[in-house]
Amino acid sequence: MRVALLLALVAGLYAPLGGAPFIYEDAQTRQAATQPRDWVPPTRVLALETLRPSLVSPQTAHLGNLLLHLANTTLVASLGGGWVGLVAAGVFALHPVNVQAVAYVSGRADLLVTLGLLVACVGAWRRSVWLAVLGVVIGAWSKEIGLMVAPIALWTWACIHGLSRRSWSGLVLVAVVSVIALWPALYAMATVNPQGGGSPITGLPGAWLQLGAVASILASVITLEGFTIDRDPWVLRDGWRVLGAGLLTGALVTLLHPRVSTSVRWGIGVVLFVLGPRLIVQTWTGPQEHHLYAAMGPISLGLGAAITRLCALETTWPLCATTR
Numbered sequence: 001m002r003v004a005l006l007l008a009l010v011a012g013l014y015a016p017l018g019g020a021p022f023i024y025e026d027a028q029t030r031q032a033a034t035q036p037r038d039w040v041p042p043t044r045v046l047a048l049e050t051l052r053p054s055l056v057s058p059q060t061a062h063l064g065n066l067l068l069h070l071a072n073t074t075l076v077a078s079l080g081g082g083w084v085g086l087v088a089a090g091v092f093a094l095h096p097v098n099v100q101a102v103a104y105v106s107g108r109a110d111l112l113v114t115l116g117l118l119v120a121c122v123g124a125w126r127r128s129v130w131l132a133v134l135g136v137v138i139g140a141w142s143k144e145i146g147l148m149v150a151p152i153a154l155w156t157w158a159c160i161h162g163l164s165r166r167s168w169s170g171l172v173l174v175a176v177v178s179v180i181a182l183w184p185a186l187y188a189m190a191t192v193n194p195q196g197g198g199s200p201i202t203g204l205p206g207a208w209l210q211l212g213a214v215a216s217i218l219a220s221v222i223t224l225e226g227f228t229i230d231r232d233p234w235v236l237r238d239g240w241r242v243l244g245a246g247l248l249t250g251a252l253v254t255l256l257h258p259r260v261s262t263s264v265r266w267g268i269g270v271v272l273f274v275l276g277p278r279l280i281v282q283t284w285t286g287p288q289e290h291h292l293y294a295a296m297g298p299i300s301l302g303l304g305a306a307i308t309r310l311c312a313l314e315t316t317w318p319l320c321a322t323t324r
Contacts, residue, residue: 002086003077007070010093014069017062017103026058029106061105068111069093069102072297075118079125080301088304092296097220101290112142114294116149117274121297124156124174132157132174145294148273150175155273159266207279211244212236213287214275218247220289221299263305267298 070093077089092098101107116139123131132153139149153174216236251268254260274295278287 003074003089006077006086006090006093007073010070010073011066013094014066014102017066018059020058020062020103022058022061022105024104025106026061026104029108058105061108062103065102065105065108065111068108068115069098072111072114072118075115075122076297076300079118079121079297080304083308084301084304086304087307088300091303092300095221095296095300096224097217097289098293098296100288101293104290107290107293109143110290110293113139113146113149114297116140116142116146117152117270117294118297120149120153121156121270124153125160127157127161129174136174145274145277145291148277152270152273155269156266159262159269208241209236210278210287211248212238212240213244214278215240215244215247217287217289217292219243221292221296264302267302270298271295 073089073093076092077085079085080088101110116135116137118135119138120132120135123129123133123135136150136153139146157174213236251272255265255268255272275287275292278291
């Protein structure tokens with residue numbers, strides 16, 4: 001009931017989208033989705049195909065984005081459970097940093113990747129191989145970064161259920177089926193021309209610059225900033241890059257610390273899987289707010305757990321209280 005009320009509140013806050021036109025990058029997305037083409041990159045199939053029928057009017061396209069946002073909010077609540085899930089869902093649904101992905105039709109791919117990520121995590125939590133693989137396929141066939149949903153599913157399975165013999169059988173099955181399902185997308189990522197759509201895996205260009213941009217994006221989680229037109233990593237001060245390097249080092253040290261709780265280790269791992277490729281994949285622009293949408297799932301769950309514990313509403317997180 002509480003989650004339903006939250007969803008109604010979110011729908012009401014995003015109601016102005018019903019009268020919004022196609023804006024900013026939507027024109028490019030609309031052109032890519034409507035023009036006839038002989039080949040669509042496998043990593044964009046779901047994003048483009050779900051947009052084609054709805055691009056007749058901007059209202060239906062915006063409605064599709066809102067429904068996906070509500071579905072992702074529900075999955076965040078499910079992963080948290082109880083008060084943790086409710087607070088986390090509230091943070092995820094209402095945080096200004098997520099507005100860009102929801103309000104822009106061009107953010108459809110990020111919404112679908114996050115849907116796949118959360119479905120995969122739910123599947124891993126419940127030891128459901130096929131639900132985990134479904135999430136992997138949804139994510140990887142929506143956007144290039146969605147290829148990281150497969151290792152995230154394996155990471156979630158290992159964090160929650162450990163590395164027992166029973167757990168290994170599930171991990172191997174998820175890995176094998178995921179590779180088979182994702183092979184076209186993996187091949188495309190390795191061979192695609194960067195000018196033809198997609199991001200090639202080539203070296204480490206601009207990692208130092210990207211660190212600053214990622215740090216400034218993460219800072220907006222605390223400062224509650226919304227969308228800014230262009231967050232160009234090439235114009236940020238070096239202080240942001242130093243902060244980014246510090247955050248990355250701290251995350252890795254925390255990840256490897258033997259006494260870190262399962263929930264913290266899981267959340268940091270997922271965020272690194274989502275944002276880490278920004279440092280090793282060649283891109284033409286710096287990260288913007290919509291690139292943080294998928295990472296806001298585990299970030300919101302971590303904030304939800306911290307807030308509920310601080311307010312003495314709940315002291316455990318069901319996701320990481322699963323018996324191994």
